[in-house]
Amino acid sequence: MAVLPGTVDADDQDRALQAVELGEILPLAKILAIVDERFGGRVIEIELDRDDGVYVYEIELVSAQGRLYEVYVNAANGRIIELEAEDEFYDDDDQRIAADLDAALGAAGFVVETCADGEDAWFLGDTEDYALIVLDLGLPAMDGLSVLKRWRANGRNMPVLVLTARGAWMERVEGIEAGADDYLPKPFRMEELVARARALVRRSAGQGAAVHRIGALTLDTNRMSVALRGVPVRVTALEYRLLAYLALSNGRVVPPGELLEHLYGDDDAREANALEAVVARLRRKLGAGVIGTRVGGLTRLSLRWRLVVAGAAAIIVALGLAAAGLAALFAGHVERRAIAELEVHLDQVLAGLTRDQSGRLLVAPPADPRFRRPYGGLYWQIDLAGDTLRSRSLWDHRLALPPDEVADGAVHVHRIGGPGDAPLLALERMVSLPAPLGGGRVRAAVALDAVELDAARNAFLADLAPYLGLLAAALIAAGWVQVGIGLRPMRRIGSRVAAIRTGRAHRIGEDWPAEVRPLATELDGLLAAREADIVRARARAGDLAHGLKTPLQALMGEAGRLSQAGDAAHAESIEAIARAMQRHVDRELARTRVAAGAAASRCDPAEVCGRVIEVARRTAAGERLAWHLDDVGRIPMVAIDAADLAEALGALVENAARHASSRVELAVRHADGEVNVAVRDDGPGIEPDLLEKVTARGMRLDEAGTGLGLAIAADIAEAAGGRLALANRQKGLEASLVLPAAGS
Incomplete structure (x- = not known):
């Protein structure tokens, strides 16, 4: 049983030593052995008391099962007098403690999964990639030590922090040798567990610092x-x-x-x-560069590359098969030529058979010098009644022909080993000798070094390889061109969609190849459905405006009646609320309508400016002012609906007319794919610190202003992909709608 340092008070220890020397009590080691036999685990605290002349050890311990006990032992005989069991203490199997661990590790930034027994723990650890495992050794179904050993045996190398009530150093050694990375005996503090967990995760990642x-x-x-x-x-x-x-x-x-x-x-x-x-x-x-994204894999390649890569792979495989086939055909042709040559040599050998005066069979060697050069690559051999005649080229070697039965005149072809284990192509024939040559049957064979055949085949492949490489390159290039031509309609359809987005076109159309036409038809159907939705959205926006503005007008009327009745305070409050509601309703309705219809719309900004000026001149505020539209020249169309642009310009012009002293100017300019429509007045302008706030939601610099206001003009520009820019000039304010040119 493990005993924590400092668990025995020094005074108690001195009294115990004296009592042991006097024979009044048993040694502490004996007492601990008795307790360990029953409980196991680890001692937390030991006190020695004397009650009515009897020495009693009060021992606080955590059992091997993780349970906390107060044990009272008679120090004289080791008998347990009293036992008090406390609640289970830091046992992972307990759901409450598991929940505490989950909460502590979760608060430390870990995502935690828990399980209640060893079999589940083994399965999860063997199938999931965890950054850290906190393992209790006292698990049911399968003990934690066995779980750990099975993980390590299966090659699972995740860091493991062991929790256990077994605190003896030998048990710690056993756990670490089984594969534990750290060992935390119970009881423990959650802060220590979290610190150890973080350190293990860092070390497993090769980073020691926090x-x-x-x-x-x-x-x-x-x-x-x-x-x-x-x-x-x-x-x-x-x-x-x-x-x-x-x-x-x-x-x-x-x-x-x-x-x-x-x-x-x-x-x-x-x-x-x-x-x-x-x-x-x-x-x-x-910042955008802190976390990078890598797109990989064939499935993420462009369609062109996927087709080209697949085509190139098919071409290479096909040419490889063609090369193998051509090599086989060439090798077969060379072998047939070699066999034909060997037949000629065999005929020459047989024709050169003679007998000398003593009756000994002789062979006139063929003219080919390879028959006379040792290991020259061309050999002949004749077997007759146990006697063998060989060419000089065989030297001390003999052709090892297979023991097959050959009919007279029949020819057999073999692959055999030759001098120096060189492969040979051998041709044999069984011949019956005529009477002048003494009769009998001879087995004649000629052989050719097959290395020459293999060298010829390899030389053929070496000559063929450059041409096959050029052919592969040409076919792949042709495939690239073919894929480009085949995918041209896809690029066209992308351009057509971009034209629709910028307002330069309204439909995909039907002038497409048969394979692409269904896609174009579906896209056109989608566009038609979207346009119908836009029409319905505009209608609903109008209905909503009518439905909301009528009650608002009624509130304004009620405010007027209250004012006439002498209740000016309530009247002003109701009127202020009604006007604020009116502004919010107008703003949100305008934003909804513009967002729904601006993408596919386009208009002439100069023409809209002219119409807005004509209307503004007829207003009460506009009659007293001089209006001017700069010579705009050739200005491209802008990607916004004409009514929406007129609404935004109307708000700016209304604001300019209200604050101008004598003159309002409109100017249209084009640069870098954007069209700038500026409205300038010669009024007092706006305080610099209010320029950024004036377009905020609900912000009004005037109490009784009408129209949508600068904020709604900004919303319309933003919904169309542009922006509203405000700037004080030397005299007056310049409000500019910066909008994307149609097609940009």
Whole structure:
């Protein structure tokens, strides 16, 4: 049984030693052995008391099962007098403690999964890639030590922090030798567990320090804080977990599925686009270059590249098969030529058979010098009644012909081994000798070194390879051109969609190849449905405006009656509320309508400016002013509906007329794909500190102003992909609608 240092009071220890020497009590080691036999585990505290002349040890311990006990032992005989069992103490199997662990590790930035028995723990650890596992050795179904050993035997190398009530050093050694990375005996503090967990995760990632510096980014895993160039950045817990996991990945490309798993664990409610949203928020806070995205794999290549790569692979495989086939045909042709040559040599050998005066069979060697040169590559051999005649080229070697039966005159072809184990192509024939040569049957064979045949085939392939390479390059280039021609309609359809987006066209059309026409038809159907939705949206916006403005007008009337009745305070309050509601309604209706219809619209800004000036001149405020439209020259169309542009310009012109002293100017300019429509007045302008605030929601610099106001003009420009720019001139204000040119 393990005893923590300091668990025995010094005075108690002195009294115990004296009592042992006097024989009044048993040695403490004996007492602990008795307690260990029953409980196991670890001693937390020991006190020695004397009650009515009897020495009693009060021992507080945690059993091997993790239960907390107060044990009272008679020090004289070792008998347990009293036993008090407390609640279970830091046992992972207990749901309450598991929940505490889950909460503590979750607060530290970990995504936690828990299980209740060893079999589940083994399965999860063997199938999931965890950054850290906290393992209790006293698990049911399968003890933690066995679980750990099976993980390591299967090659699972994740860091494991062992929690257990077994505190003896031998047990710690056993756990560490089984593969534990750290050992935390019970009882423990959650703060220590979290600190050890963080350290293990860092060490497993090859980073010992708690503070990670990646370029200008600083990540403190202890404080769970993020700083950019030394300035703290406020991030959510989810954003911090993402940054911490990427930082500990040491530049490794992390798949999205792995990131989702470590961000959300087994939460089934996570959405596929949740990761993109978190990354987008971090890029806005830390800069676009902090988190990189790598797009890889054939499925992410362009359609052209996918087709070309597939075609190139098919061409290479086909040419490889063609090369193999041609090589086989050439080798067969060369072998047939060699066999024909061997037949000639065999005939020459047989024709040169004679007998000398003693009756010995002789052979006149063929003229080819290779028969006379040792290991010359061309050989002959004749077997007759146990006697063998050989060419000089065989020297001390004999052709090892297979023991087959050959009919007279029949020819057999063999592949056999020759001098120096060189492969030979051998041709044999069984011949019956005529009477003048003494009769009998001889087995004649000639052989050719097959290395020459293989060399001829390899030389043929070497000559063929450059031409096949050029052919492959030509075919791949032709495939590239063919794919480009085939995909040209897809580029055209992309251009047509862009034209629709910028207002230069309204439909895809039907002048497409048969394979693309269904797509074009569906897109046109989608556009038609969208236009119908826009019409309905505009109609609903008008109905909503009518439905809201009528009650608002009634409120204004009620305010007037209250004012006439002498209740001016309530009347002004109601009127202010009604006007504020009117402004909000007008603004949101305008934004909805513009957002619905601006994308596919276009108009002539100069023409709209002319119409707006004509209307403004007839107003009460406009009659007293001089109006001027600069010579605009050739200005491109703008990507906005004419009515929406007139609405926005009307708001700007109304504002200019209200504040101008004598003159209002309109100017239209074109530069860098944008059209600038400016409205200038010679009034007092706007205070510099109010320029940015004036376009804010609900902001009015006048109390009784009419129209949509500058804020709504800004909304209309923004919905059309542009912006409203305000600037004080030397005299007066210049409000400019900067809009994208149609087709830009």
